[in-house]
Amino acid sequence: MAGYKETPRQKMIAMMYLVLTALLALNVSVEIIQAFVSVNNSMENTNENLKLKIDETYARFEQQNLMNEAKVGPFWDRAKEVRTLSNDLISYIEDIKWEVISRSEKISVDEAKTTPLSEIQSRDKYDVSTNYFFGGSQDGSKGKAGELRQRIEKFKADVINQLDEKHRSNVKLGMDTEGPYKDANGKNQNWEQHNFYHVILAANVTFLNKLIADVRNVEIDVVSLLYGSISAEDYKFDMVQPKVIPNSKLVFQGDTYEAEIMVAALDSKQNPEVVIGGRTIPASGGIAKYTVTAGATGLQTYRGTIKVAGPDGELKEYPFESEYFVMTPSLTVAPTKMNVLYANVDNPISIAASGIPESQIQPTISSGTLRRDGKDWIARVPLGQKATISVVHNDGKTQRKMGSAEFRIKRVPDPKAFIANTDGGPVQKNMLLAARAIIPRMPDDFDFDLNFEIVSYTFVGVRGGDTYERPGTGNILTQEMQTFISNCKRGERIWLENIIARGPDGNRRLGTISLIVQ
Structure with a gap:
């Protein structure tokens, strides 16, 4: 087909095919970037949930320590050390994350902290982040990557030392920094190269959040092992004391008095034998409930004994005495x-x-x-x-x-008008556009579930010396108002005036929302 000459139409079709191929390649790239954004959002939510879970474990641990500090104290001290080690490493990883975003985007660290990954323009670039993590070295040893690896290895060593020798094999710390690692061509890499060399910023941020999740998982596993190391048998019955817990010591004439009678350290698998005035009180789940009809008014006293098996299996008897007061109805x-x-x-x-x-x-x-x-x-x-x-x-x-x-x-107090979660002052433009609606809120100290509805308002802005003023119905900003906001420059002011809200007792005029666009 030598000498074949394409027509102008064929040339145009060929050019369109090339453009389409390029667009398809671009779409794949965009989809991959979006995948990193989605995974990163998921990791951030996971990290929040892990934080709540470990906080609950610490709360239970601290409660046990308050109950028996002599026995629990050594384990609680180790748990607190694990918490310090974990928080220090997580804080270091967070600082790295904000710093690499700051350098890549050329923004302040504070701005980096509040900018979602989906809004970072350089999330598909790797030049700045690679230089940051490698610091000019070939293997990353002189950059943040090498420093991070050393911190992870020290953290793992310090955390494992908080456990007894017999428990250390039960913990899988993860966060492997040894490898082996290989690139796409099968060539050997170290941990720094595998995770940070020519890796785009979106992947860097996602990986750092994944490391935070790994640290939290290690913390949960180690603290749970420390908590489990406390033997319930060692402290549950070493300070056995009888306890009588009435629903109320104040009973009206004709009403019923009820009390729970138990040993101080409750064993739900063992029902105590409770006797009051020769009458045996049935128990279930380790608790005996004593009920008696209140007759004569005044102070009423009763006595009895509790028999419960001690640590050696022998029955031990504990006497108790309690009282309640009977009075006429009010x-x-x-x-x-x-x-x-x-x-x-x-x-x-x-x-x-x-x-x-x-x-x-x-x-x-x-x-x-x-x-x-x-x-x-x-x-x-x-x-x-x-x-x-x-x-x-x-x-x-x-x-x-x-x-x-x-x-x-x-009279029911007036609600206060909010937009973008603020009642005035500086506000991010994107947050204002995303909110779009004026929301009336009742004062925090007002406990009633009342709903006010925005009926109307006036949107006021100033641009180029001219006043822009438009009325609004309902609580949603019109498309024209949103366009005005989109064109606002940093520092320009917007006012929402004459806000009328309808409540259960009629209309109310709310205060003005004065905003400064950021």
Whole structure:
């Protein structure tokens, strides 16, 4: 086919094919970068969950130490040392991560800490990160990679030393820095080359977060082994003392007194033998519950013994004595959330008269309405000065006044307007665009579940000396407003004024949100 000459149309098709091939290659690259972003996000979530898990283990460990410091103290001291070693290494890895992002992006370390991987422009580059980790050396020994390897190896050695010799083989520390490692051509590499040489920034960040997860896993395994090294048998029964735990030492006439009687260190596999006044109290799950009908008023005392098997298997007997107080019924009327009633909203009210069935309690309110809601009551009152709730006991035969309670009436406080989780001041442009909505929030000390709805607002901005002002309906910024924000420069101001919110008792005018775009 020598001498064959392509037509202009064939040349154009060939050129389009080349462009398409290049675009396909580019798409693969973008997909790989996005995969690293997704994996990194997953690793960050995993690290947060691992942190919560190890914190729970430390809390249980510390509680055991408080119960028996003499026995648990040595193990607790080692656990605290493991926590220090882990936190120090994780802090070092985090510093490396922020530093390499800072250098690659040419931004401050503080900015690097708040910039998601998906927004890092140089995440597909490796020149700056490779130079950072290798420091001009061929094998990475003079850069951060070599330093990181040494820190990991020291961490592993220091952590394993916190365990007894017999437990060290039970821990798989991971974080292998020895290899062997090979490149794509089968050539030998060291740990630094394998993980950081010509590796893009997205992969660097993901790998560093994976190292943090590895450290947390080592910490959890080692601390769990230390916790498991505490023998329950050694300290559960060495300070056995009888304990009587009543539901309440104050009992009303006609009510039932109930108490849990047990040894101080509970063994749920062994039921103690409890005898009070010649009466044997049945036990289940290591606990015996003593119940008796309260008759005469005043202080009531009872005595008994607990028999429980000691560490040697022999029954040991422990005497105990306790008391409770019997009194006549009284009335309690209280709002469950506040010491006042709020106008035009549902106010949960607790009304209790000990010793009287709920069905025989009949409350009334001087202003507004009162209705039952499960075991409690709901009061709804108009705006005014005060409201009084009065209660009578009606057993179907007679009615007896139990008393009354007076409450002040207040107006529901105004909510505060927020956007992008702020009520004013500096705000990131991307966060403002992502939020797009004005959210009304009630004060933190207001416990009612009330919903206010933004009805309208005014969007105001200044650009080039001209004032940009647009009305808004609802709580969502219009597309035109969002476009204005997108074109804002750092330091420009935006105001959300005349914010009207609709609540259960009508409309409220909220404060202005003054924003400085960052």
